[in-house]
Amino acid sequence: MSASPNVLVVDDEPGMLRYMKTVLELDSYKVSTAHCGEDAIQSVRDGAAPDLVLLDLVMPGIDGLQTLEQLRRLRPDLKVVMLSCVSDPSKVVRAIQLGAHNYLTKPFQKSDLDQIMQQSLRTAASTEPLGEVEELGDDLFFLAASPVMQKIRAQVKTIANVDVPVLMLGESGTGKEIVARLIHKSSARSHRTFLKVNCAALPTELLESELFGYEVGAFTGATRSKPGKFEQCDKGTILLDEIGEMSPNLQAKLLHVLQDQEFSRLGGRSSVKVNVRILAATNIDVQQAIASKQLREDLYYRLNAFTIKIPPLRDRKDEIPTLLRHFMTRFAESYARSPLSFSPALLEECQRYSWPGNLRELSNFVKRYLILGDEAWAIHELRSGTSSKEASSATQSAAGGLKNIVRNLKDEAESQAIARALEQTGWNRKEAAVMLNISYKALLYKIRQYNIGAPAARPAAFRAKLGM
Known part of the structure; x- marks a missing residue:
């Protein structure tokens, strides 16, 4: 973007054209004008390259919507702000569907114009930073x-x-x-x-x-x-x-x-x-x-x-690393734990996985990874499709209600975390309680609640889920 952006103002009212040209030039914009849609289209067709078009909605001849459509056909990247004294939601919606960047209702204050100009002329990087x-x-x-x-x-x-x-x-x-x-x-x-x-x-x-x-x-x-x-x-x-x-x-x-x-x-x-x-x-x-x-x-x-x-997560996989880190930061804060990092190998598996449950499945995966703290398990879960099966199971049990689904997911993650803590401490329950940041009595209660037995007494499927 140049230091002085080029602005094309299109309006059939001479007074409005003069006003817009004056106030914008005082703010160091380079301003050209057109008194109808046909002139604006011809100007762009002849090689004019405005950074922004301020386009009146209601004009004789071809109106603002038709002008917008043709301008966008000539320059798909052209930013256009619609100006209108007609507060017709259907016309505003149609303008947005045709690619209008924004709209401004007449009469407007100079401060409103300034805000629209600043928003519209920022680069994509400064206006909408990735990961914000x-x-x-x-x-x-x-x-x-x-x-x-x-x-x-x-x-x-x-x-x-x-x-x-x-x-x-x-x-x-x-x-x-x-x-x-x-x-x-x-x-x-x-x-x-x-x-x-x-x-x-x-x-x-x-x-x-x-x-x-x-x-x-x-x-x-x-x-x-x-x-x-x-x-x-x-x-x-x-x-x-x-x-x-x-x-x-x-x-x-x-x-x-x-x-x-x-x-x-x-x-x-x-x-x-x-x-x-x-x-x-x-x-x-x-x-x-x-x-x-x-x-x-x-x-x-x-x-x-x-x-x-809203596209599925598999169609926007470039988001996955940022989402993983953000979910990890949020959950680590919620559970008072130190956030875990994602190694290149784990990130690659996350990028390769299809995430049929979309953001909900990704969120639950990060939660389980934080609680269990085992990267090998996380990679195995993604490769075996276990995460997908859990998402499918949660969907199928929707008849039980959302609270029931959330409770089941929480219970499963909690029981796995307790079992793993017990394994890591050689079944020293006091040490496991300290590791899990819960009281000894609470741990005993949860061992009974989830029927967690010694390793040899546990079902093979449960041991496999823990990677044992």
């Missing part, structure tokens, strides 16, 4: 450690303040909830409530009362009225996870909320008005679900105002 962590609360974080995740973060930052539904697509464990939380945190609703509802975790009747609430007498046991998640989320954001698992009847009621932001509680006669931003996520094949009537087509198009596709 954004904390989201509840021990969740967004880590843009690859170009594709940088692009998703840029999309999120742009779409966050456009109050439209967003649909997140991706395999289980790719981080759809994390993207949803990033949207909420980056939006004007960030100081309001964010709630996640897992549509696959509850039967239809319970899910309906959970979402919409109920009145006294709505069903047996309804002795008092209760607001639903939509009411609790008023002026905030709700994430409907696994939206494809919602029943068709409930999908119809949700469609009404999307259209009118209005619904009735179960057993209620009056309507409840809310102001909620709806985000949805699913790992199903959407087109197949529509064809099989599992997902209503009209609901899909309502949710599909903007779609973010």
Whole structure:
């Protein structure tokens, strides 16, 4: 980037062109202008190479969206910021889909223009450093450690303040909830409530009362009225996870909320008005679900105002070393342990492995490696696909609930850590308790809880899992 970036301003209002040219030249930008989309396109076609285009959305002739589309066709890397006095979310969304870098609503303050200019003209390295962590609360974080995740973060930052539904697509464990939380945190609703509802975790009747609430007498046991998640989320954001698992009847009621932001509680006669931003996520094949009537087509198009596709971890393996180190640092701090390093051999196996469970599986792998502290075991687990089998087993047992899955994973890792500590101390239980940083009584209790016996008495499968 040169010391004085070249900026092309495209607007059909002469007064706006003069104003923009004056204020930008005072800030040492080199400014050229065009009074219509056709002139801007011809300028770029003739060899002009602006670093940034400030493009009005509403113009006679070809409008801003058509101009944007043609400019991006001529220069796919061209950064374009849309200017508009029309606050039409659908047009803003369309501009982002066509590749607009950002947008600015007229009338705007000079400080707003300055901020947009600075954000847009920074190099990729300075704007979105690889590996930059954004904390989201509840021990969740967004880590843009690859170009594709940088692009998703840029999309999120742009779409966050456009109050439209967003649909997140991706395999289980790719981080759809994390993207949803990033949207909420980056939006004007960030100081309001964010709630996640897992549509696959509850039967239809319970899910309906959970979402919409109920009145006294709505069903047996309804002795008092209760607001639903939509009411609790008023002026905030709700994430409907696994939206494809919602029943068709409930999908119809949700469609009404999307259209009118209005619904009735179960057993209620009056309507409840809310102001909620709806985000949805699913790992199903959407087109197949529509064809099989599992997902209503009209609901899909309502949710599909903007779609973010999150790729699986196997398609962004350049992230793996950064993610491994970051998870290790977090877990070491949580468990008050010294972080372990990843040798070149272990990193190579991690890069080679396909991670069918995506970020969730990677996170659990790092947790087990930290607790067991055995690199040979970790490499063996990756080569044998044990990690994948555990991820598959966890998925298959989802009917037992998320808490049950997490508890099983924790128990398995804990029992392995205790067994290994006992082996390393020659079954000196006091030394093992010190090594594990728990009391002697707690260790005895857990030995009984997990039925951990002497080495010869233990099943061969258990000994094999420990590498014995």
